[in-house]
Each structure stands twice: as structure tokens, then as C-alpha cells.
Amino acid sequence: MAKDLKDTLQLPRTEFPMRANLVQREPARLAWWEKSDLYGAIQRNRAEQPAFVLHDGPPFTNGDVHIGTALNKTLKDITLRYKNLRGFRTPFVPGWDCHGLPIEQKVARELQAKGETVSTSGLRARCDAFSEGWIERQKTQFKRLGVLADWAHEYKTKAPEFEADIVRTFAAFVERGLVYRSKKPVYWSIPFETALAEAEIEYRDHVSPAIWVRFPVAADVAQARGLPADKPLSVVIWTTTPWTLPANLAIAVHPEVAYVVADLGAERIVVAEALLASVLAAAKSEAPAHVVATVNGRDLEHLAARHPFIDRPSPIVLADYVTTDSGTGAVHTAPGHGSEDHLTGLRYGLPAYCPVGDDGRYVNDGQVPADFVGLSTLETVEDLAAKRTSPANIAVLKRLAETQTLFARQRYVHSYPHCWRSKTPIIFRAVDQWFVSLDGRDGTASSPSPRAVALHALPEVRWIPSWGENRIRGAVEARPDWCISRQRSWGVPIVAFYDTQRTPYLDAGVVRAVAAKIAERGSNFWYDAPASEILSGVPLPAGWPPASELTAGRDTLDVWIDSGSSHAAVLRRSQGNTQWPADLYLEGSDQHRGWFQSSLWTSVIAYGAAPYKAVLTHGFIVGEDGKKISKSGQYEKPPTSDNFIAQYGADVIRLWIASQNFTEDITLSEKILNNAAEAYRLFRNTFRYQLSNLCDFDASRDAIPFAHLDALDRWALHQLFTLERECVQAYEAYEFHRVYQLCNQFCAVTLSAVYHDILKDRLYTLGTAHPLRRSSQTAIHHLFHTLVRILAPILSLTADEAWCHAHFNQDLPSAEGLVGKDPRLASIHLQDWPSLPAEWNQPSLDADMVRLFDIRRRVNESIEPLRAAGKLGKSLDAAIQLTTRDADSLTLLTAHRDLLPELFIVSQVEVTSATSAEGGVAVGVRHAQELGHHRCPRCWRWVPQLCSTPHGEICPRCSEAL
RNA sequence: GGGGGCGUAGCUCAACGGUAGAGCAGCGGGCUUAUACCCCGUCACGCUAGAUAAGCGGCCGGUUGUGGGUUCGAGUCCCACCGCCCCCA
Incomplete structure (x- = not known):
């Protein structure tokens, strides 16, 4: 019979699994995002909206995605998903930094180990392939993190068109008359007659x-x-x-x-x-x-x-x-x-x-x-x-x-x-290098120097956190002239020519003409073709010797000019519908002296202004001991993104990232990740509770207007209203950890310990369409649809999964499910941020509830000793007597008299006034049985009288429900 | 050595110069109608008391890395030191 009665309850139902199994299940959703071109759908969805352009700082292509790189990309993804929900068009073109010594060195050592010798362009081809291989691997790893981007149209600094823009940046330096030649000591290998970098020294x-x-x-x-x-x-x-x-x-x-x-x-x-x-x-x-x-x-x-x-x-x-x-x-x-x-x-x-x-x-x-x-x-x-x-x-x-x-x-x-390579001692030797004057050169005295323009641009940028401005200012002020030449092979050539006397020839027009050829043929052409071919069709400036007497220089540009040209190569060209300047650059704080600065110099020299409106920096990941992760030694496996995802899944890693105040050092430990996993389960179960209790609820049919909602439900929406407002503030300030804290406490306290717990009785035992039940379902509906959006930027996969369950009752939207419906239903990431009605703001109701919850806490405290003594099990076995002489309290309790048993999750609450009572409210607890009450086997409440039904002896309310 | 930051409970985070708070973890229970879920109590000093009672202490105990200072009052402002992170040399 108990089984029979249980079947009459409106128990929650959902296919949304309690156990996430993220590691196994996330790849399916990621594959579906890719297959359905979610990125493209999002862009089309916002095609007419104002853009928010985050310009991606390119990671270097020589290894797996490190957890620190994962942190960076995830913060970008969270930011853009939030901005998208808020209605902005959020193009995201990911980039890769491909040239540079670490790759050249790695490749050269491999060649040496194999005893191979190759030409410069042969070495460059190997470097190209090496870099390309890591781009593909990193792309896969970033995707696994749930990062949504225009992966099919990434930018690479080694792409011919990009290389051409790097050369054009150099042309801008030349045009401004800033480039000059001077000596500087470098490490020099005598047998190879070449400069060496620090990393090539043993x-x-x-x-x-x-x-x-x-x-x-x-x-x-x-x-x-x-x-x-x-x-x-x-x-x-x-x-x-x-x-x-x-x-x-x-x-x-x-x-x-x-x-x-x-x-x-x-x-x-x-x-x-x-x-x-x-x-x-x-x-x-x-x-x-x-x-x-x-x-x-x-x-x-x-x-x-x-x-x-x-x-x-x-x-x-x-x-x-x-x-x-x-x-x-x-x-x-x-x-x-x-x-x-x-x-x-x-x-x-x-x-x-x-x-x-x-x-x-x-x-x-x-x-x-x-x-x-x-x-x-x-x-x-x-x-x-x-x-x-x-x-x-x-x-x-x-x-x-x-x-x-x-x-x-x-x-x-x-x-x-x-x-x-040669194992011979090196010498330090001054050689001619190309420099860029940051304080202006001859003939440009009338226009402000790059340094002056840069310093002028700094206050126009929003620096987050604000001390970032001081930090970059220090770097910009102190920076000596920029040595832009390197005696390397894997890089973009400095387009300068030399006559037989090694006299250099440099001209902005020639540089630009060569840039156009590089755009078509790639920079290898510089190394393969003689100067006469490089210069064919290029009008030579007066005073230049004939091309046949010239040779092309072998120096390459400092790689910081590569990445520092990305705003020109991507934003200025509106690649992927981006625009210049960027709304945001978001990188580690080391980039104040790196990319933020190199981008600033190239931009002020070429365009007279900073390439970004805001710059956000994050700290670095450290171990439990506060030491940097690579030296912390607490992990056996390398701290790569994949290694952590293999253990926790992307959404747990994303939640951990969101939970940390990233402007400071970011601590990583097993304990902290387990915290994140715990919090993840809380959010997941909150969604599950809501979904499962909405299984028979159709908002268009069953929803109740706010004014007619039960007080408790209005209070819940008031809480939600407050949460949403505070979360928006936190998101706008890029304080994701506040979003995490707010949502965590909301789900743990407001919902799980209070609202959801109280609601069980209503939702399970009342008749399906009982107004009180529908009232609560209406509130749950709003709670779910708001919460899932607030969390979607962070728990991108899980929020989408919950969304699909809400609309299709399954993990992923089915083709049939979408027929005749708005295709935007296919993903949470195609939705808009909720706009909550002002009427949900109910401060006076909230004030009442604060007092009632205080009494609730004292009721719970009073029940506890009886529980410890084995006299009471669940709170529903209790009958509560509240005694007060305080008129305010009496009014409050009387006004909400009907709500009290539900609120306390007890079977009966009696409110009496007593002149003898102390101030405040006194709580008395008895087992309901002592009052001669009977337990309803269906709803478990103790009532004075049961009535006979075909289902047996149950309480009148349950009888009515059946 | 120079520049930029950070330091609050075991962990993650709060706290207009005005009573140091949450969540999680931990510990002790409960439920079995969210069930690998959920609920309740407890948990940042010391002391006293106690079983259907909780209080006391504040100049002289403690309280935000340590020590000073400014202030009626400092986690918050200033100085020094210690530890750690980033950049540079």
C-alpha cells in the first residue's frame, strides 16, 4: 500500500542525470556545438547588435596548453559568453604566435641530432611545420575547455598576409624616421659566424x-x-x-x-x-x-x-x-x-x-x-x-x-x-643592429614622439585592476630604444638591403612593396630569391645602387613586433567581423612589459592611439605552498590543461577559474579543485531539482502572475531579483569570483536549505494543478531560467545541458524537437540575459521573511536536542508552540500563520500570546504524537484526524489531492 | 638590486576608517518523498554554567603575516620587516 500511495505523489522526474560524468560526456556536447556551428549561430543571432571585441593574445606554438594558458583562454570565454548573453556581438578570432627562437632552436637541435643540414628556407619550412602541428593540438585542447571561437579562421603570425602586416608595421617605423642603426653587443659564435641567443648558450x-x-x-x-x-x-x-x-x-x-x-x-x-x-x-x-x-x-x-x-x-x-x-x-x-x-x-x-x-x-x-x-x-x-x-x-x-x-x-x-653547436667558447661582440627610436629622430621634432603619444594614451585606457596603468607607465617611461633586429632565421625579415660595402639601404616605399609580395608568396621568398627578383618592379629611391648590386639583409624582426602587429593584421582588417580598437585585451600581468606594450608602440606609431579601450590582467597560478606551479612539485604529471580536464572535466575547471580572484596569484591544489567539484555538484543538483519539479509544468499554460503568487514564492523571486542585480554588477566588474560566491550561497542557502526544502511538501503532495503548487512551479521556472543564464558563461556545458533538458527532455536538441520552434532554443548560448520585472523587488516582504527565518533557525535549534535524544526524527514529526508577548512578533506570526508549518517543515505550529513570557519569541517543541495526532502515510504530516479513502487512512488534504 | 602586486578561519571569498562575516571542508546527528542526493546542529580566544536556562569578560586575554605609527576608533591609511607572485637588472 505504501508503494501504492507513493505512486500518487507528484515526485520529481527528469532525465537530467545527477552524476555528471563530465570527462566522458562533455565531448559529445562539444562535438555538437561544432557540428551545429554554435559560434556562427551566435554571431548571426547578434549580427545587428553593437560589438564587443576581445582581441586574443596569441599563445606560442611550442607545447601543450598549460593550465595557465587554459586559465587565460577560459577567462576570455567567460567574458564573451556573458557579453553575448547581454546582447553584444562578440566575434572572437583566436591567434597563434608562431615565429621565434624556442621553435627555431628546438628544430635545429632535432636536425643536428639527425645529422641533417638544411638551408635557411629549409629550416624555416621545418619550423613552420613544427608550429603548425602545435596549433592543431592547442586548438583541440582549447576546444576541449569549452572555449567558443572562430576556430576555422584563426590568425597566425606566420601566415603570409599576417607577415606582410608585420612588415608594414616596420614600414610605419621607417616612414616616421624612427629606425636607425647602432652597435650592440651580442653573443657570437665564431665557427658559425652568427649571433646566439641566451637560450643557445651552454x-x-x-x-x-x-x-x-x-x-x-x-x-x-x-x-x-x-x-x-x-x-x-x-x-x-x-x-x-x-x-x-x-x-x-x-x-x-x-x-x-x-x-x-x-x-x-x-x-x-x-x-x-x-x-x-x-x-x-x-x-x-x-x-x-x-x-x-x-x-x-x-x-x-x-x-x-x-x-x-x-x-x-x-x-x-x-x-x-x-x-x-x-x-x-x-x-x-x-x-x-x-x-x-x-x-x-x-x-x-x-x-x-x-x-x-x-x-x-x-x-x-x-x-x-x-x-x-x-x-x-x-x-x-x-x-x-x-x-x-x-x-x-x-x-x-x-x-x-x-x-x-x-x-x-x-x-x-x-x-x-x-x-x-660547435662547443667552442663564444665571444661578446658588438654588431650593427636596427633600433627604433621611441623619442623621435631627426626631422620629426614637430610631431610628438612615440613615447609622448604612448604616455598620453595610457589614461584613456581602462586598466583592470587599476594598478596596471602604473605598471605599464613605468615600463613605457623606462624603456630604452627598441632593438628590433635579431640574427635569426625563423622570423619575419627586416626588409633592408646592403651594397657590396655592407652599406644598408632602407626605404618605407620599398618595404611596403616587398610586403605586398610577401603577402602573396610568403616570407620564404625573401630567403630564396635574389635581391634583383625581390625588387623587380619596385621603383628604387634616388641614391640606391641598381638592384643587381644589392643583397637582402638576413636579420629578422623582434618577435614582439609580430604579435604587436596583430591589431593591425586582425582588427584593422576586420577579420572575423572584428574592429579596431579592441574593447578588451585580457592577458597575464607579465604582458605589461610584453604584448600590451609592443602593441601599444606599434599602434601609437602607426595610428597615433592605443589599440585597446580596456586591458584586463590576471595573476599566475601557484601551488598550495604559494610557489609557482612549475616549481611547486605537487603534481607528477605536467600541469597541462588536458591533464586536469581528464580528471575533473572542463566545467569543474571553469568553475574553479571563476571562483578565484584572478587579479592576484591563483592557487591550484587538489583540495581547491575538489572544492570546485563540490560546488559543481551543488549547482548541478539545483538544476536537477528545478528541472525535475517542472516536468509537468508548461509556463505558457500553468504560470501564475506575480501578484497572485504565494508569499513564499514571491519572496524567492525577490531573492532572485537581488541575485541577478548583484551578479550583473560582478560580471561588469569582471569579478567572476563574486558571481561564484553569490550563486553558491544562493543555491546552498536560499534554495537548497530553505526554499527548495520547504517546497517539497507542496510539490509532491498537492494535486497536480493545485494553485499553490503552480505558484511554486512558476517561481521555480523563473529561478531556473534566470540561474541557468547567470551560470551559462561559467558552466557553459552544464548550463547548456540543463537548458536542453528543459526544452527537449534530453541531452541535446533533436531535429524533431526543433521543428516548428525558434531555432534559438537549441542552446542556452542563443538566449538573452533575463530582464526581471521591477515588481519582483519586495523589500518589505523580505523584511518579514528575515524575521520568520530567524524564528525558523531557533525552531531548528530547539528540535535538535530531541533528535539527539532519539525522541524525534524528521522535523515533520514535531509540533511547535511559539509564545510571545511582543505585539510586533504576534502580528507577524499571525499574518503568516498558515505559512508557518511549511516554513518550519513541521506538522503544526501554535502561536500564543503570553503576558508572562520573556521578550522575543519562545519556542516549544513536542512530538506531534503527544497531541494525539496521526501521521498521514502519504504526506507524512501529523494531523488531528485521518479520513478513510480507497487508498487507506490519509489526511484530508491528501484525500482532496486524490 | 629596481619596479608592480599580494598576505583575513583548513580552503575559496566578504567586510563606506565604526560590532571580523558567508559558503565549502571538518566534526556530530537525522532523513530515505532531490537518494553517490537532501536536512539539522556544531566549528576563529578564554572562562563560568548547564539539561525543556545560557551567560560573562573589554585598561589590564586574543583577534586579519610581524612590529611600529596616525586616529576617539585601523583588516582598511602611513612606515619598517617577513613570505610569496610578475616584470626588469
């Missing part, structure tokens, strides 16, 4: 001659500085690269370090006070030394010492990087052979003098001693095998000995950079 032990060298100070110079001049005086430097001495232009000392003039008997030397002992030890000096003067480094500035064997001065300069850890505290400075030296040289107006040619041998420049010319500066493979130092070192040592400027020497073993 550190190996190397035996160098460490030498202490006297730089004589003339007597009159010393005297002018108040230094004793009656004996030979010299500044002693220490170096492990004797071959760089011909390029010495200065001696650096630290301004705050104390230096001494030490008398050694026959001579006096200047070294740092702290290093005097070690210097003497190196020279094995037996003679007693005594200090005759002490002076601060700062006071030595501009003191003109002499080069030990070349007739020129070597002035003393100041530099903060000088230490007293080793050496003499006086640092040999050759701006053409060291990065720090170069910067120091710039401060003192010293040239990046480098008398070493591409082949690593001294050139004949009239300054290098004639017998040095042609000597190799560093060891060849043969030299290394024979364990002998380089010819240049030998020559320098010999010359120092001859000029009696060698103070001491030692054999010195240290870690030294080597070329990864």
Missing part, C-alpha cells in the same frame, strides 16, 4: 688566463688629482679575457667603494682597499706594501689612465655593478664586448668599439696593433684539443710583458658560455 668549464694589468697614470694627471706622483702609478685591473684588451675604452669603479694607493717600493698601484691583499698575493709580491692614500671610487671619476699598449686614454668611470668579491675593484671596460660595459659606455658617450670581425679575428682598423690583425680571439676546436689558449690571448700576454704592464697572471678555470 655553460662549460673553460681555462682562461686571468691577468692583472697596469693601466699607467701619468704623473701630471696624478698630481692634478692630488695623488702622489713621485713614483710610477697605475690602476690595476683584472680580466679573464685578455683578447678584449685592445677594445678597452675605460675602467669602471664603484662610486661607494674605498680605493687605496699602495706603495710597493718601486711603484704604486690603485686597487680597492678590500682587495689589496689578494692582488698582492696574486703577484706573489714579497715587498712590503703600505697604503699612502685612500679615496672613494666616486672621486676617481674621469681620471685618465692610459691603455697599456695602445696610445689612447682609458678614463675611470663609475658603475654600480662593480663588486669587491674578486679582481681588483677596477673593472676593464670594453663597451663592444659586454652588455654592462655597453650600458656604461652609453652613459659616458663611449662607442661600442669592437675590432673583431664576423670570423672572430682582429680586423685592421688602424688602432689594433698590426701584428694582432687576423688573430683569432678565442680558441678553435683544435686549440681546445691541444689545451692551448687563443692566439689573441697569447699575443696580448706577450705585448703586456713587453710593455711591462702585466702585473700578475694565473691560470683560471671558470664556467664560461659556449656555443651549443
Whole structure:
């Protein structure tokens, strides 16, 4: 009979499964999105609406999608899905950054391992294929995350049309007169006669001659500085690269370090006070030394010492990087052979003098001693095998000995950079590079400099969070001129030509003409064709030699110009219906110095304004210990997007992302992901409860107008009204974690613990079409349709799944299901954001309910001891007595008298006023049985009297329902 | 070393310069009509009390990484330190 009665209840029914099985089931929905071209449908749906353009920052194409990259793309997806629901047209063209050293290096190493040698264009072809392979893999991985984009029309920086726009960015630099040529030291491989990047350096032990060298100070110079001049005086430097001495232009000392003039008997030397002992030890000096003067480094500035064997001065300069850890505290400075030296040289107006040619041998420049010319500066493979130092070192040592400027020497073993391919030591060598002046060049004084325009543009942009503006401002202000040339192969060529004397020829018109050819033929053509072909049909500017005498340059552009040109190549060309400037750039905070900045420079130079209206940044993922995820070591598998999805499914990962305040460090741990999974289940079950209780509800037929709804249901809609308003605020501020918190608490407290729980009695036991039941179903209907939209940007797959169940009673819309219906029904993502009627705002009702829920809480507290004592099981077994002398409370309780048993989920509530009672409301609890009541086997409530029906003894209300 | 941030319960997040709060997890129960679901209680110091009772303490216990400062009043503003993240050197 119990079974019989149970069948008379309106129990919830739905095919929406409780268990998500996301890992297994998500791919089907993703496949359906793709098959049905959901992205295209969404774009068509909003074709006439104002656009919100988020411009995608391109990930690099050399590996699987990392969880950090997944975070970035998911935040973009959440943003765009929200904007779409709000009615904006949201084109999203994903991009990939394809050129660059990491790929070139990886490919080159693979080739080397296989013993293959290929031409430049052959290497480029391999790089192209390598990059393309990762694009496809990453695309699959991004799709698996649920990211919706124009995947069929992505942008790639290696595409010919894109490359052409990169070249045109360069043309804009040239047009503005900003491009100039200057020397800069780079790592240089002698055997390969090529520049190397940091990543191509291997550190190996190397035996160098460490030498202490006297730089004589003339007597009159010393005297002018108040230094004793009656004996030979010299500044002693220490170096492990004797071959760089011909390029010495200065001696650096630290301004705050104390230096001494030490008398050694026959001579006096200047070294740092702290290093005097070690210097003497190196020279094995037996003679007693005594200090005759002490002076601060700062006071030595501009003191003109002499080069030990070349007739020129070597002035003393100041530099903060000088230490007293080793050496003499006086640092040999050759701006053409060291990065720090170069910067120091710039401060003192010293040239990046480098008398070493591409082949690593001294050139004949009239300054290098004639017998040095042609000597190799560093060891060849043969030299290394024979364990002998380089010819240049030998020559320098010999010359120092001859000029009696060698103070001491030692054999010195240290870690030294080597070329990864030839295994020979590398040299630091200044070579000509292309620079972009950020402060304007000759002839452009009338127009503001790029830096001025950039700084002017910053306040026009909305920076989220706001400190982003300060950060990029610092970077923009401090940035030196932009070195845009790289001696690489896998990149976009710098369209410059050279005559037989290596004189460069550069012209914006020529650059643009070549760009047009690259757009058609790809940039490989630059490497395969002779200059005459590259320039055929291109009118040469006056003063250029004939094309037959020119060769095309081999430098490539800094890859930051590649990605920094994306706004021109994509937005300016309205690719995928985008537009310039973008409404939003959204990347990690490291991009303040990267893409945000490179895009800003290219844009202000070419178009005079920033390419974005707003820039949103997120932090980086760290482990439980607060250390960055790669160093955290808490995961055995690599932290790729796929590895996490394989364990949790995309929607749990998306929920985790949404739950975090992403402007700060984002913590990732198993515990936190399990939290997200727990919250996911809460949302899923909330949808399930709602769907299952709407199984017999047709809004068009059964819905009840708001004014006629039961008070509890109106209250629920009031709560929903508030939730929606707050969620919109949170979304607009990009505070997705607030949306998460709000929805989580709404579902856990307002719905699950209160509203949904109270409703069970009504929904299950009343007659199908009972007004009270329909009233609650009306509210549930609104709750579902609002909540599913609020959560759709975050739980994109699950919200869509719930949506389909609401409309088709199955996972995915069927063809038949859609016949005769609006095709927009096919997906939640084709819906509009709900606009909730203002009448749902019921503050006074809410105030009443707040007080009633407070009493409810106290009722629950009062029931608990009886439960613990085993006197009571479910709350429906309880009969409650509320006693108050407080007129307000009495009015409140009386007004909602009928609602109280439902509200408390008890069988009876008696309200009495008592003059003797304390203030407030006193709660009394009894088992309903004590009142002589009987339990209705159908609805489980205890009532004074059961009545006989064909279904047995049940309560009058149930009898009526049947 | 320089620049930009962050630090509140085990976790995720709140809190106009004005009483430090939620959810989750944990712990203890209950239900079996959302059932691998759901409900109730408890849970950021200490003390006292207690079984159909809860209170007390506030200058002298604690309270937002630590220590100072400004203020009638500081999680919030300022300074220093510690730890961590991003960028640069």
C-alpha cells in the first residue's frame, strides 16, 4: 500500500542525470556545438547588435596548453559568453604566435641530432611545420575547455598576409624616421659566424688566463688629482679575457667603494682597499706594501689612465655593478664586448668599439696593433684539443710583458658560455643592429614622439585592476630604444638591403612593396630569391645602387613586433567581423612589459592611439605552498590543461577559474579543485531539482502572475531579483569570483536549505494543478531560467545541458524537437540575459521573511536536542508552540500563520500570546504524537484526524489531492 | 638590486576608517518523498554554567603575516620587516 500511495505523489522526474560524468560526456556536447556551428549561430543571432571585441593574445606554438594558458583562454570565454548573453556581438578570432627562437632552436637541435643540414628556407619550412602541428593540438585542447571561437579562421603570425602586416608595421617605423642603426653587443659564435641567443648558450668549464694589468697614470694627471706622483702609478685591473684588451675604452669603479694607493717600493698601484691583499698575493709580491692614500671610487671619476699598449686614454668611470668579491675593484671596460660595459659606455658617450670581425679575428682598423690583425680571439676546436689558449690571448700576454704592464697572471678555470653547436667558447661582440627610436629622430621634432603619444594614451585606457596603468607607465617611461633586429632565421625579415660595402639601404616605399609580395608568396621568398627578383618592379629611391648590386639583409624582426602587429593584421582588417580598437585585451600581468606594450608602440606609431579601450590582467597560478606551479612539485604529471580536464572535466575547471580572484596569484591544489567539484555538484543538483519539479509544468499554460503568487514564492523571486542585480554588477566588474560566491550561497542557502526544502511538501503532495503548487512551479521556472543564464558563461556545458533538458527532455536538441520552434532554443548560448520585472523587488516582504527565518533557525535549534535524544526524527514529526508577548512578533506570526508549518517543515505550529513570557519569541517543541495526532502515510504530516479513502487512512488534504 | 602586486578561519571569498562575516571542508546527528542526493546542529580566544536556562569578560586575554605609527576608533591609511607572485637588472 505504501508503494501504492507513493505512486500518487507528484515526485520529481527528469532525465537530467545527477552524476555528471563530465570527462566522458562533455565531448559529445562539444562535438555538437561544432557540428551545429554554435559560434556562427551566435554571431548571426547578434549580427545587428553593437560589438564587443576581445582581441586574443596569441599563445606560442611550442607545447601543450598549460593550465595557465587554459586559465587565460577560459577567462576570455567567460567574458564573451556573458557579453553575448547581454546582447553584444562578440566575434572572437583566436591567434597563434608562431615565429621565434624556442621553435627555431628546438628544430635545429632535432636536425643536428639527425645529422641533417638544411638551408635557411629549409629550416624555416621545418619550423613552420613544427608550429603548425602545435596549433592543431592547442586548438583541440582549447576546444576541449569549452572555449567558443572562430576556430576555422584563426590568425597566425606566420601566415603570409599576417607577415606582410608585420612588415608594414616596420614600414610605419621607417616612414616616421624612427629606425636607425647602432652597435650592440651580442653573443657570437665564431665557427658559425652568427649571433646566439641566451637560450643557445651552454655553460662549460673553460681555462682562461686571468691577468692583472697596469693601466699607467701619468704623473701630471696624478698630481692634478692630488695623488702622489713621485713614483710610477697605475690602476690595476683584472680580466679573464685578455683578447678584449685592445677594445678597452675605460675602467669602471664603484662610486661607494674605498680605493687605496699602495706603495710597493718601486711603484704604486690603485686597487680597492678590500682587495689589496689578494692582488698582492696574486703577484706573489714579497715587498712590503703600505697604503699612502685612500679615496672613494666616486672621486676617481674621469681620471685618465692610459691603455697599456695602445696610445689612447682609458678614463675611470663609475658603475654600480662593480663588486669587491674578486679582481681588483677596477673593472676593464670594453663597451663592444659586454652588455654592462655597453650600458656604461652609453652613459659616458663611449662607442661600442669592437675590432673583431664576423670570423672572430682582429680586423685592421688602424688602432689594433698590426701584428694582432687576423688573430683569432678565442680558441678553435683544435686549440681546445691541444689545451692551448687563443692566439689573441697569447699575443696580448706577450705585448703586456713587453710593455711591462702585466702585473700578475694565473691560470683560471671558470664556467664560461659556449656555443651549443660547435662547443667552442663564444665571444661578446658588438654588431650593427636596427633600433627604433621611441623619442623621435631627426626631422620629426614637430610631431610628438612615440613615447609622448604612448604616455598620453595610457589614461584613456581602462586598466583592470587599476594598478596596471602604473605598471605599464613605468615600463613605457623606462624603456630604452627598441632593438628590433635579431640574427635569426625563423622570423619575419627586416626588409633592408646592403651594397657590396655592407652599406644598408632602407626605404618605407620599398618595404611596403616587398610586403605586398610577401603577402602573396610568403616570407620564404625573401630567403630564396635574389635581391634583383625581390625588387623587380619596385621603383628604387634616388641614391640606391641598381638592384643587381644589392643583397637582402638576413636579420629578422623582434618577435614582439609580430604579435604587436596583430591589431593591425586582425582588427584593422576586420577579420572575423572584428574592429579596431579592441574593447578588451585580457592577458597575464607579465604582458605589461610584453604584448600590451609592443602593441601599444606599434599602434601609437602607426595610428597615433592605443589599440585597446580596456586591458584586463590576471595573476599566475601557484601551488598550495604559494610557489609557482612549475616549481611547486605537487603534481607528477605536467600541469597541462588536458591533464586536469581528464580528471575533473572542463566545467569543474571553469568553475574553479571563476571562483578565484584572478587579479592576484591563483592557487591550484587538489583540495581547491575538489572544492570546485563540490560546488559543481551543488549547482548541478539545483538544476536537477528545478528541472525535475517542472516536468509537468508548461509556463505558457500553468504560470501564475506575480501578484497572485504565494508569499513564499514571491519572496524567492525577490531573492532572485537581488541575485541577478548583484551578479550583473560582478560580471561588469569582471569579478567572476563574486558571481561564484553569490550563486553558491544562493543555491546552498536560499534554495537548497530553505526554499527548495520547504517546497517539497507542496510539490509532491498537492494535486497536480493545485494553485499553490503552480505558484511554486512558476517561481521555480523563473529561478531556473534566470540561474541557468547567470551560470551559462561559467558552466557553459552544464548550463547548456540543463537548458536542453528543459526544452527537449534530453541531452541535446533533436531535429524533431526543433521543428516548428525558434531555432534559438537549441542552446542556452542563443538566449538573452533575463530582464526581471521591477515588481519582483519586495523589500518589505523580505523584511518579514528575515524575521520568520530567524524564528525558523531557533525552531531548528530547539528540535535538535530531541533528535539527539532519539525522541524525534524528521522535523515533520514535531509540533511547535511559539509564545510571545511582543505585539510586533504576534502580528507577524499571525499574518503568516498558515505559512508557518511549511516554513518550519513541521506538522503544526501554535502561536500564543503570553503576558508572562520573556521578550522575543519562545519556542516549544513536542512530538506531534503527544497531541494525539496521526501521521498521514502519504504526506507524512501529523494531523488531528485521518479520513478513510480507497487508498487507506490519509489526511484530508491528501484525500482532496486524490 | 629596481619596479608592480599580494598576505583575513583548513580552503575559496566578504567586510563606506565604526560590532571580523558567508559558503565549502571538518566534526556530530537525522532523513530515505532531490537518494553517490537532501536536512539539522556544531566549528576563529578564554572562562563560568548547564539539561525543556545560557551567560560573562573589554585598561589590564586574543583577534586579519610581524612590529611600529596616525586616529576617539585601523583588516582598511602611513612606515619598517617577513613570505610569496610578475616584470626588469
